[in-house]
Amino acid sequence: xxxxxxxxxxxxxxxxxxxxxxxxxxxxxxxxxxxxxxxxxxxxxxxxxxxxxxxxxxxxxxxxxxxxxxxxxxxxxxxxxxxxxxxxxxxxxxxxxxxxxxxxxxxxxxxxxxxxxxxxxxxxxxxxxxxxxxxxxxxxxxxxxxxxxxxxxxxxxxxxxxxxxxxxxxxxxxxxxxxxxxxxxxxxxxxxxxxxxxxxxxxxxxxxxxxxxxxxxxxxxxxxxxxxxxxxxxxxxxxxxxxxxxxxxxx
Numbered sequence: 025x026x027x028x029x030x031x032x033x034x035x036x037x038x039x040x041x042x043x044x045x046x047x048x049x050x051x052x053x054x055x056x057x058x059x060x061x062x063x064x065x066x067x068x069x070x071x072x073x074x075x076x077x078x079x080x081x082x083x084x085x086x087x088x089x090x091x092x093x094x095x096x097x098x099x100x101x102x103x104x105x106x107x108x109x110x111x112x113x114x115x116x117x118x119x120x121x122x123x124x125x126x127x128x129x130x131x132x133x134x135x136x137x138x139x140x141x142x143x144x145x146x147x148x149x150x151x152x153x154x155x156x157x158x159x160x161x162x163x164x165x166x167x168x169x170x171x172x173x174x175x176x177x178x179x180x181x182x183x184x185x186x187x188x189x190x191x192x193x194x195x196x197x198x199x200x201x202x203x204x205x206x207x208x209x210x211x212x213x214x215x216x217x218x219x220x221x222x223x224x225x226x227x228x229x230x231x232x233x234x235x236x237x238x239x240x241x242x243x244x245x246x247x248x249x250x251x252x253x254x255x256x257x258x259x260x261x262x263x264x265x266x267x268x269x270x271x272x273x274x275x
Contacts, residue, residue, distance in 0.1 A: 082123035178213030
């Protein structure tokens with residue numbers, strides 16, 4: 025994942041006119057270093073400064089969206105977290121309008137819609153859930169080997185499958201229902217994510233939840249234990265581990 029970030033930033037620098045390259049190159053390099061330290065606030069400051077120099081650079085806009093999204097881990101209350109997600113969504117939409125065929129940008133929209141659902145009414149949650157699936161499938165259409173798109177679609181399948189018959193009936197009656205979901209598809213997509221990025225602990229942990237939803241408890245245990253044994257490197261790794269530890273304790 026870090027290597028992917030480096031490639032994106034190098035691409036962004038190459039697209040910058042020679043006169044502006046030195047300043048923006050330094051800002052992007054420092055932002056990447058701050059992100060590697062999990063210092064989202066500093067990375068955001070640097071990227072916003074880069075944006076002032078290059079306001080129509082889709083790569084910079086995508087990086088800003090990610091920092092706003094990552095900030096939700098450390099913000100103290102629901103109101104501030106929702107505001108950060110809304111800012112992330114705004115930057116993601118701008119990036120996609122400039123570069124609509126970029127799968128990372130499209131998936132960023134799906135991530136933002138999913139996070140925004142946490143702070144929304146039931147009707148809004150249903151609409152946002154539909155958008156999560158739509159944008160994730162679009163990202164996979166652009167890149168069938170995009171591990172994080174498989175990850176998010178797998179998670180969508182097991183979470184929607186977990187609603188239960190009564191909840192599904194209510195959603196269908198009141199809000200027109202949701203697209204079909206299955207735990208088998210959840211397992212399939214998350215197994216693919218693990219195959220593509222076996223060292224990414226969040227894929228392993230979410231695969232554990234998919235196995236659990238699918239009734240495969242021993243496979244779930246093995247996936248949780250594999251993910252928990254990996255070192256945390258990204259902003260959302262520790263929260264993912266906390267969820268997995270709680271689930272593992274109940275097995």
